Amino acid sequence: MLSIGKKSTEALTVMLAENQKEIFCGGLFMSARWFAASQAGKEFFNLIILPDKDEAEYCCSDLYSLVEGDKVFFLPDSGKQVERSNYKASLQVQRTSALQKIFNCSKGDFIVTYPDAVQELVPHKSKISSPVITFEKGDEVNHDKINEILYNAGFERVDFVSSPGQYTLRGGIVDIFSYSYNYPYRISFFGDEIEKINSFNPDTQLSIEKFEKVGIYGDISEENQNGDLSSIFEILPEDTVIWIDSPDLLEKYEFYGKLTSFRKIFISAPVGKTPDICYSITPQPVFNKNFDFLTGDIRTRIEKNYKVYIFCSKKSQADRLLSIFEDSSFAAKPEMVSEKSIHNGFIDEQSRICVYSDHEIFDRFHRVALRRTVEKSEQLTLNDLNAFNIGDYVVHIDY
Secondary structure (H helix, E strand, O other), X not given: OOOOOHHHHHHHHHHHHOOOOEEXXXXXXXXXXXXHHHHHOOOOOEEEEOOOHHHHHHHHHHHHHXXXXXOEEEOOOOOOOOOOOHHHHHHHHHHHHHHHHHHOOXXXXXXXXXXXXXXXXXXXXXXXXXXXXXXXXXXXXOHHHHHHHHHHOOOEEXXXXXXXXXXXXXXXXXXXXXXOOOOOEEEEEEOOEEEEEEEEOOOOOOEEEEEOEEEEOOOOOHHHOOOOXXXXXXXOOOOOEEEEOOHHHHOOOXXXXXXXXXXXXXXXXXXXXXXXXXXXXXXXXXXXXXXXXXXXXXXXXXXXOOEEEEEEOOHHHHHHHHHHHHHOOOOOOOEEEEOOOXXXXXXXXXXXXXXXXXXXXXXXXXXXXXXXXXXXXXXXXXXXXXXXXOOOOOOOOOO
8 A cells, every 4th residue: 555654654653663652743634644544553453533423434434445454443422312223223333343343453453433432331341242142153052042042132033134133033044133243144054053154135135245153242332231331441452552633622521531541643733732753745636627637737746756646436437537648648647546435635745645536536525435334225125015014005116
């Protein structure tokens, strides 16, 4: 991946390795922040706390494109005021997965969150780190025992699963929607022996992925716990590196005092504080779909020995831009990074690198797609069909 502010990021990595408690950065803005974090945080477990949920979601989206593998987790609030819905189910799955990652963390993992989410208390470690029940291919498990364990854990038995916290028993098949995964699991039995485990789409009933072993986790939201709750900072590993946008934005929160024992990186040094690490980042020019301006800017940058990269969320967008550059008779074209997106393009004057985003070039809204989201399909589900009663009105789209 691209190395942004190479000298500065190397210095930041050295300071982290030397266990410096507080590091203040300057001149680091926009998506360049997460390029630097993805590089400097490779050898550490990282918690990023941003001022609000939108900022955290955009950060997650950028890190998905910059960090290889499934190592970026979004930690939202549990949605206490949200009615039961796919949105609330997504919050529950994302929060459970992120908290589990804290107990099973490894180098280069990132948890991204915001104040409302970290202020919520979390249950005891045993309720987060240990599954309610584990299924492994080849094991023998009695169906009555499964029913008893899931019922006691607060799971709801239904005819067809559609959201976390539901399960169904049908002959040699057990479907369970865990709170830690955004698709339900289907465990197929031969007698009491587990023959096959896979996730599936609850709308189409089609298999998605095979598993040798899965753990089923219950609802760990704060309102469903009886006592024995703690702050998230009490369960974080001692060597966690905490990234904060600016201390000015978080000092008003009660949890801020609990960050004292951790290494902290302040992405923006407060007014009056001399940065320990200095970057030289400026915003991507505003092109407003003016492709003559775009091609002229890129040509000038390349002539001045800048490397130009354009991040495109879709290959079709990359192909479209390439065709524009070919029509402009470029001697040297920018490098297209297909099927990866960043929220804000920028120019790194220190490393002479331009990183542009396709949605800003085309003046489009940047839609974030978070992982571990429980999707709601528009097609009619089996649960919907079973909810029909004689006398209900049905409106047909095609008639």
